[in-house]
Amino acid sequence: MDEATRKELKEAIKIMKDITEDRGVPRNIRAAITEALTKVEKRKPSTVDCSMAIYLLDDISNDINMPSHTRTSLWNAISKLESVKEKIKEID
Numbered sequence: 001m002d003e004a005t006r007k008e009l010k011e012a013i014k015i016m017k018d019i020t021e022d023r024g025v026p027r028n029i030r031a032a033i034t035e036a037l038t039k040v041e042k043r044k045p046s047t048v049d050c051s052m053a054i055y056l057l058d059d060i061s062n063d064i065n066m067p068s069h070t071r072t073s074l075w076n077a078i079s080k081l082e083s084v085k086e087k088i089k090e091i092d
Contacts, residue, residue, distance in 0.1 A: 001044065005087045012080035013041060015073050016057075025070050032060045033074075040081065047092070050085035054078055 001009075016037050020030045036053040039045065057078050061071060 001088065001091070005084055008080050008087075009040065009045070009084045012077045012084065013037065015077040015080070019070055019073055019077075022070065024067060026063070026065045029060050029063055029066055029070070032056050040084075045084075045088070047085050047088050050081050050088065054081050054085070057081070 016033050019025055020033050020037070022030075033056075036056040039049045039053040039056070042049060057074055060066070061074050061078070066074075
């Protein structure tokens with residue numbers, strides 16, 4: 001994985017960690033984001049890992065209890081993960 005891709009992945013991970021640390025976010029949403037984090041925090045995440053994380057995040061993005069600023073951050077993380085997934089796909 002090249003440096004630009006790794007940087008983008010780190011940015012997505014930081015966004016997700018920031019959301020999990022926000023106590024204003026409902027517990028079920030933080031739990032889903034934590035599960036997504038375990039998929040992409042591996043030493044070398046695969047396209048499948050990124051896809052699973054994107055699926056988890058997309059699934060909770062429509063939760064009516066999610067604060068609007070959190071939803072925007074979540075979409076930003078999803079966008080970065082999709083970009084990382086495509087770059088990993090190009091390498092493989």
